[in-house]
Amino acid sequence: MFFEGFEEKLSKCVHCGMCLSVCPTYRIFGFETDSPRGRITLIQALNDGRIKLNEEFVKHIDRCLDCRACQTACPSGVEYGLIVEEAKTYIYLKNPPNILIRTLKNIVMRFVIPKRWVLRTLTFLLYIYQKSRLNRIVRFVLPSGLKKLEKMLPPLPSPREYRYFVKDKVYKAKGQKRGRVYFFAGCVQDSFFPYVNRATIEVLTHNGYEVVVPSGQTCCGAVHMHGGDPEYAKVVAKKNMEAFREDIPIIVNAAGCGAFLKEYNRLFGEEETREWRRRIKDVNEFLVENGFVKPEGVVRLKITYQDPCHLAHAQGIRKQPREILKTIPGLDFTEMKHPDYCCGSAGIYNIVHHDISTKILNEKLKDIESTGADHVVTANTGCQIQLTYGTGRRVFHIMELLAEAYKNGKR
Ligand code: SF4
Ligand code: SF4
Structure with missing residues (x-):
């Protein structure tokens, strides 16, 4: 039995x-056990005690990307995301990996990801590695598995990009002030894509919002929750709730973080987090809900849009990104056949299940190619990394294009 009410x-x-x-x-596999329905049947059997936790069970649950496309398709309202994440946590706790993997995982989860300066320092070292072209030599000597992973690293930012973000900064509203909001900077998002965060803040200030970026914030905790460490997810969640204590909206530009911040009820209960969850807003959702300044500058790009799973399926946000993109003059926007199919990124899935992830990515790349677009636009850190690797081209966040259109309008 997993928890009361799970049945x-x-x-x-x-x-x-x-x-x-x-x-x-x-x-990809065509097996019932690798489908949502099959996985639910397996979890039901384990929950009822009809089967034991065994290798086959672990394999099929582990292969799930938690993309939640099944949740959107389901007419019965099955909360698949919650179910599979509970099952993954159960597996991790009952069947933990060996001590070496556990220690490594704990170091990354507790001492790297939630610490901004550690992540930024590591990103800086990797930036030097990329710039020095050492990567060409290293790739030559790496075993093939590691070579594949090394190639997934997107071009990393120069440390100059971090100068825009200083402790407890308040960014002033431009023109007439409409309100005051918090900005959630993320962990990998903050280190790998500071220019996306900068663009998001520029868009918000252009729209008359004063933007507060509190330094006490940390990782949202999704990686800990999904990685079988709900206790540490609570630790980081508490830090965030303390850092963002003023009763103003908390704007998020990474779909995965936004989805989990809206799910803190899973850590602390419905009532206790009702107000908190009300304040979490994806930036696309927030701008469309409150009205935004229509851009006048032209951005000439042929693009298509990839729905991040945690925006479309987990948060139900599909219309708003398209509404924003369609207001940008000069954009040639063609929809993919299946824009809301997963790109195969799924947290660290593209690392731990690299071969399956590559098959899913290849399916996505064919869809992108058929649109004739030169660039993909999206709204999530993981998708941006995965699609940069897949397309070999610059992948944009919606806010980068909107910020650019605002700038071009002034020229
Ligand atoms: S979450 Fe995605 S991968 Fe997992 S069962 Fe549902 S659709 Fe399949
Ligand atoms: S769509 Fe929903 S009800 Fe139907 S099999 Fe899938 S999870 Fe079950």
């Missing part, structure tokens, strides 16, 4: 199979 959540599945075709692992 009821599982029993919502009527086994209709409407979720099968949207599931990337079902499309």
Whole structure:
């Protein structure tokens, strides 16, 4: 038995199979056990004690990307994301990896990811490594598995990009002030894509908002929760709740972080987090909800849009990014056939299941190619890394294009 009420959540599945075709692992393997319906049946069997935790169970649950496409497709309202994450945590706790992996994982999860200066320092070292062209030599000597991973690293920012972000900074509203908001900077997002955060702040200030970036904030905790460490997820969540204590909206530009910040009820309960969750807003959601300045400058690019799974499926935000993109003059925007199919990134899935992830990515690349677009636009850190690796081209965040259009309008 996982937790009280879990049985009821599982029993919502009527086994209709409407979720099968949207599931990337079902499309790849074609096995019922690699489909959402099959996984629910497996979890039900374990929950009822009909099967034991065994290798086969772990394999099929582990292969799930938690993309939640099945959740959108399901007519019965099965909370698949919650179910599979509980199952993954259960596996991790009952069947922990060996001490070496556990120690390494704990170091990364507790002493690297939540510490901004550690992540930025590591990013800086990797930046030097890329700039010195040492990567060409290293690639030559690396074993093939590591070579593949090394190639996934996107071009990293110069440390100059971090100068824009200083402790507890308040960015002034431009023109008439409309309000005051917090900005959630993220962990990998802050280190790998500071220019995306900068663009987001520029868009918000251009729209009349004073933007506060508190230094006490840290990683959202999604990586800990999904990695089987709910206790540490609580530690970072508490730090965030303390850092963002003023009752103003908290704007997020990374879909994965936004989805988890909106799910802090899973850590502390519904009532205790109601107000907190009300204040979390994806930047696209916030701008469309409150109205935004229509850009006048031209951005001439042929683009297509990739729905991040944690924006479209987890937060139900699909219209707003498109509404914003369609206001930018000069953009030639063509939709993919399946813009909300996962790109295969899924946290660290593209590292731990590199071969499956590559198959999913290849499916996505064919879809992108058929649009004739030169660039993909998205709204999530992981998608930006994965699609940069896949397309070999610059992948943009929506806010970068909107900020650029505002700038071009002034010229
Ligand atoms: S998860 Fe939903 S869509 Fe999939 S089989 Fe169950 S009820 Fe049908
Ligand atoms: S979350 Fe994604 S990968 Fe997992 S079962 Fe659902 S559709 Fe398939």
